[in-house]
Amino acid sequence: MKLSLPLLAACSLLAAGCSDAQPGSRQTPASTERRVETRGLDPALMAEVRREADALPRVHSVLIARGGETLAEYRLRGPSLDTPVNIKSASKSVLSALTGIAIGRGVLTGAEQKIAPLLRADVPANADPRIEQIEVGHLLSMQAGLGRTSGPNYGAWVASPNWVRYALSRPFAADPGREMLYSTGSSHLLSAALTRASGRSTYALAQDWLAEPLGITLPPWPRDPQGIYFGGNDMLMSPRALLRFGELYRNDGVWQGRRILPEGWVQQSWRPRTTSPWSGNPYGYGWFTPTSAGRQVHFAWGYGGQMLFIVPSLDLTVVMISDPSPRPREESHVADLGRILATGIIPAAEKGAGIS
Secondary structure, three states, rough: OOOOHHHHHHOOOOOOOOOOOOOOOOOHHHOOOOOOOOOOOOHHHHHHHHHHOOOOOOOEEEEEEOOOOEEEOOOOOOOOOOOOOEOOHHHHHHHHHHHHHHHHHHOOOOOOOOOOOOHHHHHHOOOHHHHHEEEEEHHHHHHHHHHHOOHHHHHHHHHHOHHHHHHHHEEEEEOOOOOOOOOHHHHHHHHHHHHHHHOOOOHHHHHHHHHHHHHOOOOOOOOOOOOOOOOHHHHOOOOHHHHHHHHHHHHOOEEEEEOOOOOOOHHHHHHEEEEOOOOOEEEEEEEEOOOOEEEOOEEEEOOOEEEEEEEHOEEOOOOOOOOOOOOOOOHHHHHHHHHHHHHHHHHHHOOOOOOO
């Protein structure tokens, strides 16, 4: 495996039990990648994948689809594959999809739209002038510049009487559009912006724009004291539903012949825009974009090991669901999941099961 996936665990040190990780380097253009024309998954390698996953007591399930066909479903422990579970900060990738749809439908004017006018009621009277420079895209790429609400600041933020106002009142740690400051508060501002711009809750938008067309169940998730659905954390999706969401992205925003995401939004989301100071992972609009086993990977990451991996050059979509609230913390767990992808699943796809 190249840089990033083993280093993911280091980012967990900055989480507060409910948030997640971060980004960094250059993305290999998909057009230059060697596509493997095998089909299926090598049985011997996949048997080892199952053994290794089963040996990790926190892993609940592993699902693998290739070319649109689900080839492996391992429910090792925990809830059923159709039971909605907390995907933690993998929710940020779902929120990115909703943002793209909102732009495509004209609810938002674009990634460059300023958020202060939408959230004016909660902008502090004595706010730093830089608050007017924050754009929708800055929230998606964690480049808002506002001080973080994740990590050690998470508890005080979610205990505050107004999450949006608290996030907007954080002192600037960088200029908007500059360095990455991973903060679930930034994602929550995006949920608030979607709600204010549309006049509908983020949950209602998710039902109409994603759950219904994908044919998945998306139950309500927590809201802040003002009723804004939590942006970027605690969404509930079953492992099979998360796999469908991944397939939507693998197919460039199209599901069963119906375009759901605006054309170009997937590539726009996967384009690296900043770099994690901890893991060295690239980060786009709610997606990490490292390499693994020499292949470009795009993934959503939720605290504790709620993972959605997409490997376009192999037509692979992989879901891994884990115990979402490990006690005590085991920082090596996410690295173990990355290792299984790199040394087991990717080689199994490269070798394939032969062409029938």
